[in-house]
Each structure stands twice: as structure tokens, then as C-alpha cells.
Amino acid sequence: MSNMLEALRGRIAEAMTRSFGAAAVGADPMVTPATDPRFGHYQSNAAMGLAKRLGRKPRELAAELVAAARLDDLCLPPQIAGPGFINFTLRPETITEELRHRLADERLGVAPVSPARRVVIDFSSPNIAKELHVGHLRSTIIGDCLARVLEFQGHAVLRRNHVGDWGTQFGMLIAHLQDVCPEALEEGGSVDLGDIVAFYKEAKRRFDADEEFKARSRGEVVRLQSGVPEAVRAWKALCDQSRRQFDEIYRRLDVRIEERGESFYNPFIPETLNELDALGLITESEGARCVYPEGFVNKQGDPLPLIVQKSDGGFNYDTTDMTAIRYRVRVEKADRIIYVTDAGQAIHFAMIFAAARKAGWLDGARAEHVPFGMVLGEDQKKFKTRSGETVRLKDLLDEAVARARAIVDKKNPELPGKRRAEVADTIGIGAVKYADLSQNRISDYVFSFDKMLALTGNTAPYLIYAYVRVQSIARKGDIDYGHLDPAALSTLETPEELELGRALLRLPEVIDVVARDLMPNRLTDYLFDLSQIFSRFYTNNRVLGDPRQTTRLALCDLAARTIRLGLSLLGIRVIAEM
């Protein structure tokens, strides 16, 4: 049993039914990590809740539960405290035994979930012909992290980049392309259009300034939508060019994602609308076709619509999102669909989900919006460059790496230049990700290079440093952690050993919580806590040359592997030296 919390929960649930029979069936054993180390490792608050239902004193019930529970193999005799808290302390032998298993377990005690589900995660989602900018940072990083966590649990995760690759803006882009790069309209061959963003800006400038160009642009939209091959080729060339620029950033961020843009869903729009219509969910209003999910009103207090077809016959993101959610359930057989977008879209998704539910599409599936707050500058205003421009992700990453490089150069000039470059890259990118993920994603997040790259505190550099220290011990002592014999791990004794051992055991519970709440900061909090405990351990417990060397090396190895695994779930790499 590698998840101690689950184990205890099971034992208490069992004791509850044994002691109180039907009255306790389905009641929550209320087992949680202890709120304070002085209370032990875990606690159950079930007695207080039960007291009301059974009309008895909570401390009495707690005593009965303790008497009825079979816990001897896991913990010391439980203590009853306060109004009826039951406090559990794991036995040192239990902790040690479990750590022996972990030494030989690649997954460090985290069992794959059963049954595995099919999960669609919709994240990042930039627009074609535009830049990946700071506005995409959180969606990309958080979405990737959630994907990694759910994949590690064993779920089949479909990572979807719902890029904006359709719409009226393509008219001006195609018209501009005709003028500056006519060869892109020909069949076959790919063309390098250069900086697609500059291209977009120029097209936009002409569109705003030139009536003839504007008219031509409108014509191109029509040609594209009706599938004229030349227009479609131009569109593809534009998307390809954008994709190359996106992929460069995803590569640097080590983010894997499958592009499935809005255009992908075009063929499925008619059947989606037909089905909504057949269900009687579509109402016409001012020439537009609308779905009115209940409970949403506009500023006049009138029902708020999803406009699934505009009055000009065109489609918008309500249409695409309705089509996509239906496709994901019906065709991709998703059990769970997760949308990682800014909090400002909360109402939009609430409406999409409500409408999809009404249509019966979510009967066997769960749709969730995972909202996050804005990225703010240190002035607490929306994060912009000094000149007021949107911050490009590329520039942001470059600066993080450059700053990390400056720190490495200063701290460890003996490291060869090539290694310093790797270290700077790992730390710089890792710091950007960690800073974002360690924040409660709901609140707005103040972006600060200085804070994220700080060598102390809850930052990527601090965690990576803890990892590096373990590798450093190995180098010093000429140790190969791969050759440690699990059986040689003796029962933990010192307070620091026990504290570290207990912290290591928590990993499976933490992963469960992250997957349940989709809150990466629960994982970063744990890793930071673990790293601090590890630092305490190795400053106070000599490893090399100590009679307990083997046991302590095993703890070092487990700490390093736990940190490495945890960081990998955040999308952050480690290095052996820094």
C-alpha cells in the first residue's frame, strides 16, 4: 500500500461500518494529513461528524473507532485529542518498509489509476499569423503540466491545440500574400514567408488604409470558405509558416501538443447544428440562430444566447466550441474534457457546457474549465513591454535564459561554457514555468524575473539545487545510486531521517490531489516542502562516512528521484551540476 492516506481511509471506513453499522454507511472517514506535525502524520475528523448523526459524544465515538480499527501494521496507537480528533503516527518500520519498495520502483509508489480515462486537454491555442505571447504562457504551461500528471496516472490524454486558423482575418492575409509571394499560391512546394507576424501587421495596415485591398480581402474570405484551391493553398502556406514559429517555442518549452485548429471542425458544423435544431434548442433572434442555456442573462436581464450561426450565415467560436465538444465526446470518446483558458472566458464555457448538457452530449463525460488569472507586470498592471507592446514569448524566454546564464557564470565559472549554457537553459525555462505553476492559478500572477530566478525560496533554482546536491554527494563518495540494495535501508532513526522519510511517502497523495483539483501549485508546494526537509536532513545528518551511510544514501536517492519526477510532471528538467 503506497498511498498511506488511502490506506488509512480504508481502515477507518471499515472500522466505522464495523462499529456503527448502517448508520455509518457511506460516511466519510475524513482522513487528512495532520494539520500540525505535533499531531502526528494523519488525522481523522470523522467522530465529530458522526456525533450529530448518532446523537452521541464525539470522543466516545473516536475511542470506539480506535478500538475497532486494525492499524497496528501501519501506525502507533492512535491518540484522541480535543473534541474528538484521532491522530495517527506512522511506525518507523512502516515508513522504512515502504521506502524499500520505492527504491525499486520507477514510479516511486504512484500506482496507475484504474480505470484509465480518455481525457482531452485543450490548451495553448494561439492564433495563426500571430505571435505566441505572454497571454499564451499560462495556458501552455498549465495545460502541459496537467497533461503530464494525467498521463503519468495512466490516462489516455489527447493534447489539443485549438489554434485560431479560420475566420475573416484570412482574407487580408491571402490578399497580401498574392502581392508579396505569389509563388505560395501555386501547387506543391513550401515557401518560407519569413516573419509571419510582420506579415500580419503589414496586411492589417493595408487593410485599414486601402479600400481596394479591403474589398479584395473580403472576396478572398469567400473564396477560401467555398474551397477555391488557390485560396486554400494560400491559407495552408500561412498556417505552415505560423506552425513553424509556434513549434520552435514549443520545442524550447518542451511542450508536446497536437494542432487541431478551428478549421478541423468545419465539416462537422452542419450535423451539429442539425442536431441542436432537431432537439428544439435553436431559436432565431435578429437573424442569428441562438441557443439559450438557462441561467445566463445579459446586462438588460434578458436571456444570454450562444450564437451558433451569425445573421450573415457565418460561424463564430460558439459554433466551433459546440462542434468541438460534440466531436470530442461522440468521435473521440472523451470521458473528460479540460479547457485551460483565462478566467475571462468562464461564462463562455459555462454556457457551452450548459448547452452541451442540454443536448445530452455530456451524459457520459465531464467537461471542466480550468481558469487562470492574468499575467501582471511588477506595477500590477497587465504585463507589457516598456513601450507598451505585448511581450513575445520568445523574448521572455530569451531574457530568462540570459539572466540565468549571468547567474551561472558568476556562481560557477569553472563549469565549461557548453555546460553553463545547458544549465542556463534548464534553469531559465524551468524558472519561468515553476513561477507560473507555483501560483494558485485562479489569481492574477505578478511576473518577476528576479523572483523566479532567486536562489532561495520557492523557486525552480532552489529545487534543482537540492537535486544537484544529491548528485554532488554521489560524485564525492563515488556512489552509484543505481546499485543501492533496497534491503540495506535500515529502519529510520533520527528526527531528520524520519521527517524526510515521511515526506517522501506523501508523493502518491499529492499526485491524486493535483489530478483531482487540477492545481499544479499543490505539487510545487509539496516539492518545496520536500526540498526544505531534505536540506535540513543533509545539513544535520552526515551522509558519507557515517555508520548509517547506506540508509542515508538511500534517502538521498529517493529525495532526488522524487524531486526529479515531480519537476518532470511540471515540465521541468534537472541537471547534475549547476
Add this chain to the structure above:
RNA sequence: GCGCCUGUAGCUCAGCUGGAUAGAGCGCAUGCCUCCGGAGCAUGAGGUCCGGCGUUCGAAUCGCCGCAGGCGCGCCA
């Protein structure tokens, strides 16, 4: 105007199905290198959990009413 989100130490933030004396980092003060990397460790000061009322054995957490800030509010996404 309505809706959503946020409000916790000087600053930046945690606080997980309501649980015990509310935590961390930074900053500040004071210790610790004959010792595995001091990018570290230890100790301390610092709180009207925005305010009020309510629910509960128990509220930072739930409900209602206010206050402040952010975001959104019909054919962009």
C-alpha cells in the same frame, strides 16, 4: 447596472471535501563554514485572514449584506 474572480504578515503568496495555537518565501534582526556545494541551515520579530451579520461543536474556508480592486457582459476569440 448585472455577472464572474480576487482581498490573509511591510512585499509576493500558500492555506487541499469546514477542524486544533493561520503558514512559507522575500525583506528585517541574530547565530552557524577544521564539516558531503553557504545557491545552505538555525533562531526571532511581524496578523482586525477587507468589514458586518449568520450557519456550525468548530469558519480564512460555507451563506447573506456591504467595501475595494480586476475581468467580462449579442453575432471577435
